[in-house]
Amino acid sequence: MPESPFNLQEKTILITGASSGIGKQIAISIASMGAKVILVARNTEKLTNVKELLDGAGHIVLSLDITDEIAIAAAVDKIPPLDGIVHAAGILKLAPIKILDFNQLKQITETNYLAPVNLTRLLLNKKKIQSAASVVFLTSVNGVYTAVKGFGAYAGSKSALNSISKVMALEYASRKIRFNTIAPGMIKTEMYHEMIKQVSDESVKEDKLKYPLGDYGEPEDVANAAIFLLSAASKWITGTTLVVDGGLTII
Amino acid sequence: MGIQEFITKFEQQLEDVEPGTITAATNYRELEEWDSMTSLVIIAMVDREYNKQISGNDIMNAATVEELYNIIAK
Numbered sequence: 001m002p003e004s005p006f007n008l009q010e011k012t013i014l015i016t017g018a019s020s021g022i023g024k025q026i027a028i029s030i031a032s033m034g035a036k037v038i039l040v041a042r043n044t045e046k047l048t049n050v051k052e053l054l055d056g057a058g059h060i061v062l063s064l065d066i067t068d069e070i071a072i073a074a075a076v077d078k079i080p081p082l083d084g085i086v087h088a089a090g091i092l093k094l095a096p097i098k099i100l101d102f103n104q105l106k107q108i109t110e111t112n113y114l115a116p117v118n119l120t121r122l123l124l125n126k127k128k129i130q131s132a133a134s135v136v137f138l139t140s141v142n143g144v145y146t147a148v149k150g151f152g153a154y155a156g157s158k159s160a161l162n163s164i165s166k167v168m169a170l171e172y173a174s175r176k177i178r179f180n181t182i183a184p185g186m187i188k189t190e191m192y193h194e195m196i197k198q199v200s201d202e203s204v205k206e207d208k209l210k211y212p213l214g215d216y217g218e219p220e221d222v223a224n225a226a227i228f229l230l231s232a233a234s235k236w237i238t239g240t241t242l243v244v245d246g247g248l249t250i251i
Numbered sequence: 252m253g254i255q256e257f258i259t260k261f262e263q264q265l266e267d268v269e270p271g272t273i274t275a276a277t278n279y280r281e282l283e284e285w286d287s288m289t290s291l292v293i294i295a296m297v298d299r300e301y302n303k304q305i306s307g308n309d310i311m312n313a314a315t316v317e318e319l320y321n322i323i324a325k
C-alpha cells in the first residue's frame with residue numbers, strides 16, 4: 001500500500017483547548033495518525049488525562065491560559081519548532097445584545113479572537129512555525145455563514161478570526177505556511193451539552209431538522225477535517241474554510 | 252435576592268410595558284411582546300445577574316413571574 005498523504009508522522013502539532021471537546025478529539029485523532037502533540041489548556045490534570053489517551057510517545061502537556069499575555073509570551077520560547085497548530089480553544093455564551101455587557105464582550109473576544117491571533121503572531125515572530133506548516137483555526141458556521149439570535153459576540157469573534165486567517169495565508173504564502181479554518185455546525189461536545197440546557201428540548205428538536213444529514217455532528221467529524229488540513233494532502237490549500245455542518249448551510 | 256428585585260430586573264428587559272405594571276402574578280407568556288427573543292433575554296439575564304442557568308423548558312413550564320422566581324431561588 002502506498003504511504004497515505006494524510007499521515008502526520010514526524011509532525012509536531014500544538015493544540016489549544018486540548019483538554020475537552022473538539023480540541024481533545026483532535027489531539028486523539030492526530031496522535032493516531034502519528035503526530036507528536038503539544039497539549040495546551042488551563043487545567044494540567046485534564047490535559048494529563050488527555051495525554052494518557054494518545055497513541056505514540058513524546059507528547060507534551062503545557063498548562064497555560066491563552067488569554068494571559070505575559071504567560072504566553074514566556075511560554076513561546078520553550079515551544080519546539082512546529083509543523084502545525086490547531087486553535088480549538090473557545091467559549092460559547094448565550095448573550096443577546098440587550099444583556100451583553102462590555103465585560104462579556106471582552107471575555108468572548110479575548111478567548112475566541114485575540115488570544116489565537118496573538119499566540120500565532122508570537123510563534124511566527126519567534127520562528128517557531130516551520131516552512132510548510134499548517135495553521136488551523138476553529139471557527140463556526142455561526143458568524144461566518146449564519147446568524148443566530150443570542151450569539152452576537154461569539155459570531156463576531158469567529159468571523160473576525162475567519163477574516164484574519166485569510167490575511168495570514170497571504171502574508172506567509174511565500175514561506176509555504178498555510179492558514180485555514182474549520183467551520184463546524186453544532187457538534188456534540190461538553191460545551192454543547194452546557195449550552196442546550198438553556199434552550200428548550202423543543203427548539204433543539206426543531207434545530208436538528210435544519211441539518212440535511214440529520215442530528216448534530218460528532219467531534220470526530222471535525223477532527224478528521226483537521227487531519228486533512230494538517231497533512232500534506234492539503235499542501236496546495238490555504239486561506240479557505242472547510243465547512244463541517246451536515247449540510248446546514250446548503251440552504 | 253428578593254422577588255421585588257427580580258420583578259424589577261425582569262421588567263427592565265421588556266420594551267412595551269409601563270414601569271410598575273409587572274407583578275409577581277403577571278402571566279408573562281401572555282404579554283403582547285413576549286416571543287422567543289424575550290425568552291432568550293430572560294435566560295441570559297438570569298445567567299448574568301444571578302449566575303443561575305435556567306432553560307427554555309423552565310420558561311415554558313412556569314406561568315407567572317413568581318413561579319419563575321421560585322425556580323431561580325431554589
